[in-house]
Amino acid sequence: MLAVLVAFAGTVALPWRPLRHLAVCLLFAGWAALHGAHGMAARLPAEEEGQDVVVRGHVVDLPRARGGDASFLFVPESVEGAPPWSRGTLRLSWYRTPVSPAPCEHWQLTVRLRRPRGNVNPGGGDAERTALQRGIIATGYVRAAPDNARMGPGRCVDAWRDGVARSLDTHLGSDDARILKALAVGDTRGLDAADWDIARATGVSHLIAISGFHIGVAAGGGVLAVRLLYAWWPLLGLWLPRQLAQAVLGMLVAGGYGVLAGLGLPTVRTLLMIGVVVLAGMARRRAGGMSLLAFAMLAVLTFDPLSVLSAGFWLSFAGVGFLVCCVAPRSRGLAGWLGELLRAQAAMSIALLPLSLCLFGSTSLMGFVANLVAAPLVSFVVVPLTLLGCVLLPLPAIAVPLLAGAAWLLGRLWRMLAALAEVPGAQLSVAESGILPVVLATVGALWLFMPRGVPLRGYGALLFLPLLLPVRDMPRAGAFRVWVLDVGQGLAVVVRTRQHTLVYDTGPAYGGGRDAGAGIVLPSITALGLGPVDTLVVSHGDIDHAGGASAIVSRYPQARRLSGEPGRLGFPAEQCTSAADWSWNEVSFRFIEVPPAVQGKTASNDRSCVLAVEGDGGRFLLTGDISDKAERRIDREALWSDLPTVTTVAHHGSKHSSDVLWLRAVQPELAIVSAGWRNRFGHPHASVLARHEDAGADVLNTAVSGAIQVDLPRGAAPRVVREWRRPAGRYWRE
Structure with missing residues (x-):
């Protein structure tokens, strides 16, 4: 805490700007370290691993049920004996459960817990890092006990999300609704390993999960609704300025969609950027793209400094930052729009390649082609139809045709993506490299997309070679x-x-x-x-x-x-x-x-x-x-x-x-x-x-x-x- 206070004082007192920038970095590093220390201290004590304990609390997020087993996140409200680790989230499994817990329900459960731990291998994930970032203090399973009981229902957004997902299953069938549920409420429970393999091989995982661009489309829908309303009834402007109404409704629609989606990191980033645009517009000030992005990053790191431990943080901010730096509208009309779409998609495919290879060990080579079709179709057609259909679910006669149309389009798109995923070499995988090849490749991507007139732009591709063709030290003969x-x-x-x-x-x-x-x-x-x-x-x-x-x-x-x-x-x-x-x-x-x-x-x-x-x-x-x-x-x-x-x-x-x-x-x-x-x-x-x-x-x-x-x-x-x-x-x- 002392280091954080010293760094904060430095941001104010230091006269030289580079030193102030350094102090800001130290401030946030200390802030993240403080949160990390609190997260580690909150974990289940090692001496209490493997013991049965009775907890009372409520279910959060969307539980997963498969083959008679259930897995879910559980927030304890009281723990037998009130140990010091009782504040946090538990990840629980319930094998051969008589009834699957529903979102927001209150339960009393007898559980056996252990500290978060996972396998550690070359090219593998880090379960303990993920647990820290998500506030999970213990994992375990529900023991068979007579005291296990549902204490009552609860009210929260997750129950609403689950209700919408069930309605989509009812009206469309679970197979046709599986991807639509992911777009509507962030429910990926219906997606199997084959679906995720297709998404990774074609580079469209960001479209399945609700992305920041989808939130922007929702905000645009709110703005468009206000424009149409004011065009039909101009006298409204006498009571409420159109710009203010657009800002308020756009923010409300985007915020509602974000809450319904579960408030993932790309969603939060976009909501913050939209909020800055709204505030700047109301104050009659212009906000540049990099300023918006910097403010969003500042806000995210302030409220959740451990988000830097997630791959989504780096991909989300790096992708938008690269677009802001390297892609700008240059011409009008359909031809100009298509040209910028191609340039933006090429920029994203190349710019995020080093980071994807560093974080996941693989990237899609079909992503450019797949996203040229999938991104506009999903963002401008499927998402609006889905949102409108979900809003109108109380009127099934109107909602079901809209949702069925969105599901039909997604089904045809998914068949195309499945075919692309089968193309030999659709996915590029490389051996692990150090940080230097990743930095060189990222610089190469920036160089490639510099404005015209910058000399030797094409040579930026050479900086990808250390990442794509790493030198491997193989054993000698006899070893x-x-x-x-x-x-x-x-x-x-x-x-x-x-x-x-x-x-x-x-x-x-x-x-x-x-x-x-x-x-x-x-x-x-x-x-x-x-x-x-x-x-x-x-x-x-x-x-x-x-x-x-x-x-x-x-x-x-x-x-x-x-x-x-x-x-x-x-x-x-x-x-x-x-x-x-x-x-x-x-x-x-x-x-x-x-x-x-x-x-x-x-x-x-x-x-x-x-x-x-x-x-x-x-x-x-x-x-x-x-x-x-x-x-x-x-x-x-x-x-x-x-x-x-x-x-x-x-x-x-x-x-x-x-x-x-x-x-x-x-x-x-x-x-x-x-x-x-x-x-x-x-x-x-x-x-x-x-x-x-x-x-x-x-x-x-x-x-x-x-x-x-x-x-x-x-x-x-x-x-x-x-x-x-x-x-x-x-x-x-x-």
């Missing part, structure tokens, strides 16, 4: 690298030689059609610049190891596939045996066969492929889920090696694996556990950690370290290069 990814309670490993990539296990499948293959493994491969997968090994058929395999096969159908249980997979695969051994770039890949049980049926875990990857400098042993019984059946000569050994800990550290005799035969220097944080199995078991310690092995756990990179170089000992949860500067990450 290799291994990444044990953070997939929670499961396993996924990526191995890279100089020219080839192998994936061993693909992590679990989650609810709602999501899996670690699409959500973690593929983004990690892209972010690391590892290229196509040459071989996929699925140790066995359990869902925590094979859950993401179909996503890998779909992306890389040419990859060779092996498994200990090929019959349990949803695609053809070879049986992993010693006959399938191979080598790449002087690195050998050797399956260590696990003999079947002498009596009875061999357990699924004991059918796991055990793969030894051996280079000049060391060996990495991938062990799947084998138990101590299987470990004892393996031929000790097959395990022997004079190379320094790194190994995954079998079965996530179960007490029934990693036998003393096994560790004596393997002699690992480093063992890596892949397990979920505070998992219900208690993995890794304390006895397993003790056995590894007695064997002289260091142990790392992905639940603590995040993804782990191990290099096994030529002529040197294996070394841990990076633990993704460890980088300094992420104060929100534990």
Whole structure:
């Protein structure tokens, strides 16, 4: 707080303008740090994780229900024992719920909570940063308890939004209404993974979510209504000046639409800019585009300084700022308007490319073409029809044809976008780069769109090369690298030689059609610049190891596939045996066969492929889920090696694996556990950690370290290069 006050004093007292600007930056940095500290202090204390607690409060936003399960945000109003963390928002899941909570309803619930935490991987999101930015202090689930009860209904905007969404489902059908609901009330619950894939591949995600431009269109509709009213009844001007009426109604319509949409960051930015225009007009002063944008940013950072942690903040303000700087009306008439539309769309597509690649690792190359059609159609036809239809919902005879027309147009547009998304190369993905290539590419975009007469404008494209063609440091022949990814309670490993990539296990499948293959493994491969997968090994058929395999096969159908249980997979695969051994770039890949049980049926875990990857400098042993019984059946000569050994800990550290005799035969220097944080199995078991310690092995756990990179170089000992949860500067990450 003292630093904030000192910075504020500096903004007033410093005589030199650059120093005042620096003081303003320090002021807002301190303000954001203060909010961040308060947000971290409000989180659930670590000692209270995993305990059952009774909370009373109300549901906020729009709950999601799928397959008998529900997920929702919950604001506690009272907590049993009134602990200090009771002020904030909880993200809750309710499995096999008898009734899904509705927006604004008051409930008493018995919940089990933990601090916000997520997987940390190359190219992945940051769940803890998102939780801090959104004020989420704990996550958890509702426990089955007799005290769980609905205390009563509530009144809030979210209930209104939910009511409009349900009305659209009733009148149009849930399939036809799914995108219309997103445009009308910001309800994306009906959109599935395929819809979002189409939106990302064609660069129209900003049109599905209610954007600032939609708010501007709504404000323009209010202004147009006033103009028509005054044209029909000019005498109104004697009681209320037309300009004032336009400003008031335009602001009211825009504000109402923004509230109905859930007040996202682009919405708030546009409302603030419209408000400044209104105030400037009433004061008979002109407000330039950059002044409007600067005021909007100042207001957003004042009321929500942690918004800088969201990608939407940077994309929203950067996009509008680039348009203001580089695109200005130059000619009149339809031809001039079309020319500026093309220039504006080209500017946005190119200007936001560096930022999109930096934030998401990919961008749409079809966005320019798709938005030329989609942006005008959605903004000037579909949105007005949708808003008018929603306003007239009490008169279904008028509202339904308007909404049906909007849904029909959206359906035809979506088919076109789906076709564009299938075009080869529709989406560009690049490896992670530092901040310098992003800055250079952004400068290049500004240079490209400088006014005519600026020399060498075309050379701005050259500044994109460090971002689009990053230099990747691949292992030498005889060396290799291994990444044990953070997939929670499961396993996924990526191995890279100089020219080839192998994936061993693909992590679990989650609810709602999501899996670690699409959500973690593929983004990690892209972010690391590892290229196509040459071989996929699925140790066995359990869902925590094979859950993401179909996503890998779909992306890389040419990859060779092996498994200990090929019959349990949803695609053809070879049986992993010693006959399938191979080598790449002087690195050998050797399956260590696990003999079947002498009596009875061999357990699924004991059918796991055990793969030894051996280079000049060391060996990495991938062990799947084998138990101590299987470990004892393996031929000790097959395990022997004079190379320094790194190994995954079998079965996530179960007490029934990693036998003393096994560790004596393997002699690992480093063992890596892949397990979920505070998992219900208690993995890794304390006895397993003790056995590894007695064997002289260091142990790392992905639940603590995040993804782990191990290099096994030529002529040197294996070394841990990076633990993704460890980088300094992420104060929100534990």
